[in-house]
Amino acid sequence: MGHFEGGSLQVNDNMTNQLERPVDDPGLEPHIPSWVSTNPHADKHAQGRVVVAFAVSSLCALASVVTYFAIPHGIQIEIGAFRSDLHNVVFGTTMGLAIFLIGVGAVTWGLNLMDDTDSVQQRHIPTSSDEARTEALVTVSEGIRASGVGRRKFMMASLGGALGLFALPLVVTLADMGPWPTARKRANTIERTIFAEATPQKPIRLVNDISWKPIKAADVEIGQLINAQPENLKNYEGVEYQQEKAKSSIIIVRMDPASINIPASRKDWQVSGILCYSKICTHVGCPITLWEQQTHHLLCPCHQSTFDLGNAGHVVFGPAARSLPQLKIGVDSQGYLIATQDFTVPVGPSFFERDSRNDYKEGDA
Incomplete structure (x- = not known):
């Protein structure tokens, strides 16, 4: 047997012989x-x-x-x-x-x-032979x-x-x-906002989303961005309120008409350089309010999609595939901003079934 001497283990010949002798294979017990x-x-x-x-x-x-x-x-x-x-x-x-x-x-x-x-499988090299397979x-x-x-x-x-x-x-x-998303079902649900309730005879005023006060065109300054909602949103409650707000949230900006590009087909969509766009990014639906006054760019904080509001909401950077939807606006007899129709294209994030033929593209008149 080994013994300790001076703080270290001393090994004798008998112990060395025991260490060198391999352990017998015990094998498997008889199967019961x-x-x-x-x-x-x-x-x-x-x-x-x-x-x-x-x-x-x-x-x-x-x-x-x-x-x-x-x-x-x-x-x-x-x-x-x-x-x-x-x-x-x-x-x-x-x-x-x-x-x-x-x-x-x-x-x-x-x-x-x-x-x-029980079965036994012997260890072998990683590569298997034909016999092993x-x-x-x-x-x-x-x-x-x-x-x-x-x-x-x-x-x-x-x-x-x-x-x-x-x-x-x-x-x-x-x-x-939910219901099967047919084209008709989408047109009446996710592709429709409550601006659709507006008509030239019964327009909907645009209101500040904090104070809920109507927005007068004369009070909007050049370079200003206002977060807004349709006035009829107050008619909804609970889940419907949240759903409609998610689709109908808008931003109102005013720019110098001489410094922006207004397509001929949208000349009557603005009021003295005041334009209205959907607040919902066309990439995955994040709300956007990061406004660059000098460049007229609107930046989405989620994935950095950037829209040029001075060029009909055209995408200038990022993963968004569609221009930001623009809402046609006007003023009523008291000078307040109003909408008389819904967006002409669906708002919100993109999806495969969505019809993109009417989206604004660079160079459109």
Whole structure:
């Protein structure tokens, strides 16, 4: 045996011989068959538990679909401090049970019905030889055979049914994403703002979005930017208010008419150099207010898209693909800024289905 002397370990010859002798390979213990593999009755019983788990999972998935349509939103339940919508509780519970029972069936199958024979694979160099690849394929085939997939067709059918039916409520919940976005539906929802309520006979005044006071053209100075809203926004509440504000927010700027380019088709869209644009960036919909008075550029802080408001909102830099929508404005008999129509193009971020043919492009008249 070694001993310590002077603070260090001293090694004798006997200890050296023990270290040099390799450890014998203990090998694998003899395989002991499981109770299920040797008892046909136990095997059938385990299969039954798996099938029942998958079958009940399928029923839970179907129940969640029925719940989705049968239980209306708004019914509240209270259990102590817990309060929630009955529709959400039942739908979530049945969905949770469906996926939980799939797991129970899979674990029961793996623990009780799959072959538990141990196998040994020797270490080898990373590159596999043809023989090793062939052996791997044989191993996979043996694993499939040991799992009993081929001879337990009823269990496989129940598993397939459970997985397939579990996907059904997931597909059904896609209905919560809203109505199918057809061209007509888009034109009446996301591509329409409340400026559409304006007509030449019943115009809508533009108001300051802080004070809510109408904006008089004579009070707007050259170089000034005003954040504004349509006056009829006050007629909306709650979610509708937020949705309409997200689409109808505008900016009003005044520039020297001699220093900007006003296309001939938009000569009557402005009032003595006062122009109105959507406040929503055409890239991903961020609100924009970073105004450069000298260059007439409007910079989006999110991704640095830059629009030239002195050139009909044309994009001069950044990822935005469309010019900033401009709103036709005028003045009423009292000199207040008004709108008599909606934007001629959809406001907000770009998307594949959006019609961009009417967007302003550099050089348009």
